[in-house]
Amino acid sequence: MCGVLGYYSDVVAEAAYFAYLGLYAQQHRGQQSAGLAVSDGRRIRIKKGMGLVTQVLTNEALAKMNGRISIGHVRYSAAGEPHIANAQPLLGATRHGQIAIAHSGRLVNSAGLRRELQLNGAVFQSTTDSEIILNLIARQQCDSIEAAVVKAYSRLQGAFAVVLMTNDALIGFRDPSGIQPLCIGKLADTILLASESAAFDTIGAEFMREVRPGELVIIDAQGLRSKVINAQGRPAFCVFEYIYFARPDSYFAGKNVHLVRKQIGRRLAQEANLVADLVIPAPDSGTSAAMGFAEEAGIPFDFGLMKNRYVGRTFIQPTQALRQQGVRIKLNPVRALLAGKRVVLVDDSIVRGTTSAKTVEMVREAGASEVHLAVASPMFLHPCHYGIDIPSTDHLIAPERTKEEIRALLGADSLHYLSLEGLYAAVGAKSDQVCDACFSGRYAAGMYEATQDLDFLEDDND
Numbered sequence: 001m002c003g004v005l006g007y008y009s010d011v012v013a014e015a016a017y018f019a020y021l022g023l024y025a026q027q028h029r030g031q032q033s034a035g036l037a038v039s040d041g042r043r044i045r046i047k048k049g050m051g052l053v054t055q056v057l058t059n060e061a062l063a064k065m066n067g068r069i070s071i072g073h074v075r076y077s078a079a080g081e082p083h084i085a086n087a088q089p090l091l092g093a094t095r096h097g098q099i100a101i102a103h104s105g106r107l108v109n110s111a112g113l114r115r116e117l118q119l120n121g122a123v124f125q126s127t128t129d130s131e132i133i134l135n136l137i138a139r140q141q142c143d144s145i146e147a148a149v150v151k152a153y154s155r156l157q158g159a160f161a162v163v164l165m166t167n168d169a170l171i172g173f174r175d176p177s178g179i180q181p182l183c184i185g186k187l188a189d190t191i192l193l194a195s196e197s198a199a200f201d202t203i204g205a206e207f208m209r210e211v212r213p214g215e216l217v218i219i220d221a222q223g224l225r226s227k228v229i230n231a232q233g234r235p236a237f238c239v240f241e242y243i244y245f246a247r248p249d250s251y252f253a254g255k256n257v258h259l260v261r262k263q264i265g266r267r268l269a270q271e272a273n274l275v276a277d278l279v280i281p282a283p284d285s286g287t288s289a290a291m292g293f294a295e296e297a298g299i300p301f302d303f304g305l306m307k308n309r310y311v312g313r314t315f316i317q318p319t320q321a322l323r324q325q326g327v328r329i330k331l332n333p334v335r336a337l338l339a340g341k342r343v344v345l346v347d348d349s350i351v352r353g354t355t356s357a358k359t360v361e362m363v364r365e366a367g368a369s370e371v372h373l374a375v376a377s378p379m380f381l382h383p384c385h386y387g388i389d390i391p392s393t394d395h396l397i398a399p400e401r402t403k404e405e406i407r408a409l410l411g412a413d414s415l416h417y418l419s420l421e422g423l424y425a426a427v428g429a430k431s432d433q434v435c436d437a438c439f440s441g442r443y444a445a446g447m448y449e450a451t452q453d454l455d456f457l458e459d460d461n462d
């Protein structure tokens with residue numbers, strides 16, 4: 001899932017700096033590319049590139065981007081390969097003036113929409129869904145940008161949180177099921193939009209509320225206006241935000257992510273019922289759940305694996321070879337702590353299994369007498385059609401194997417997954433209030449159509 005940011009102020013001319021900080025706080029949501037668009041009221045300037053926020057948005061770049069409206073994006077490629085052409089925001093000149101757009105999520109009907117637009121003469125320069133949305137908006141025969149967005153919205157299916165700006169307005173909208181997060185914040189007279197509320201804390205802004213599923217918000221000189229465009233979606237917020245994606249200090253539906261993860265760990269401890277000497281987290285996303293597990297089980301908690309914090313998340317790196325390499329350079333066991341102990345290793349999830357196998361091996365090699373793997377989510381059995389880059393079940397460890405086969409493959413003494421019921425109880429939601437499709441196979445907003453060949457981008461020399 002990517003991270004988006006929107007900033008609107010009537011007076012402050014430093015939108016770029018605030019947007020930069022909001023993006024920086026959401027770096028964990030994507031590390032392949034970063035970008036910012038800023039309007040000074042006359043024209044929109046864009047700076048984007050491959051790499052981290054700090055690499056792309058330098059002081060020098062920000063100093064040239066005066067303005068009071070801004071949108072930003074950090075990208076993890078769910079649709080479209082990692083390539084400079086797919087870095088966002090995208091900019092277009094339309095009948096409504098310049099429009100910059102950035103998006104998180106995945107349209108399940110993108111192939112059909114792209115084909116239809118191409119048949120009508122559209123030319124694509126990226127393989128992103130954002131370009132499809134921009135084209136749809138630009139082609140509506142409407143007098144106002146608001147009306148054009150509403151009409152374009154009716155064509156979109158799947159998961160999306162979009163921020164869009166003109167030279168005088170900031171617009172945000174969210175898919176009818178609310179799969180992708182989008183929050184509204186306030187700092188004096190300034191309004192912000194962000195994937196996660198933690199972005200507001202960084203800026204000193206206050207969290208107002210989440211954009212509702214199917215809601216469009218428009219922020220301009222008249223203030224903030226809102227309109228629910230589609231109230232028909234069944235609520236399906238991505239439960240994986242609680243498990244893995246989001247920062248522990250973010251809030252969704254009034255719940256703090258760290259506390260939800262601790263609750264998940266407690267529930268897992270009840271279900272696993274293990275006897276052990278030590279609970280350790282798989283850093284960093286297993287930490288909160290491991291703390292809850294240890295508290296509930298009455299087993300000491302400690303940090304048995306130390307992480308080099310300057311290596312990116314292995315899950316987000318794009319190839320298997322890089323992922324494997326990433327694991328070796330990223331973690332180091334604390335032998336003095338692990339030697340001779342019966343260890344419970346708590347991980348947030350097992351998707352491909354590569355990282356978990358290496359981690360179990362590392363703990364064992366450090367001298368642990370037993371390694372029990374406790375997973376703070378149910379079995380990952382189905383591909384995500386809404387944002388995670390797992391196109392088919394071939395990439396998952398669980399679908400074709402029994403739990404015992406997975407345990408043997410990972411080299412653990414025992415393996416414990418959280419039940420679906422346990423997940424609902426810990427998150428405080430019913431099964432029809434969240435998206436849990438990667439565990440249950442119940443897709444609330446449809447599945448991909450047949451894909452189109454999108455291999456048309458030039459070699460990237462950026």
Ligand code: SF4
Pocket residue numbers: 179237238239240241383384385386387388435436437438439
């Ligand atoms: S399938 Fe899983 S990862 Fe994808 S949106 Fe649903 S809960 Fe989130």
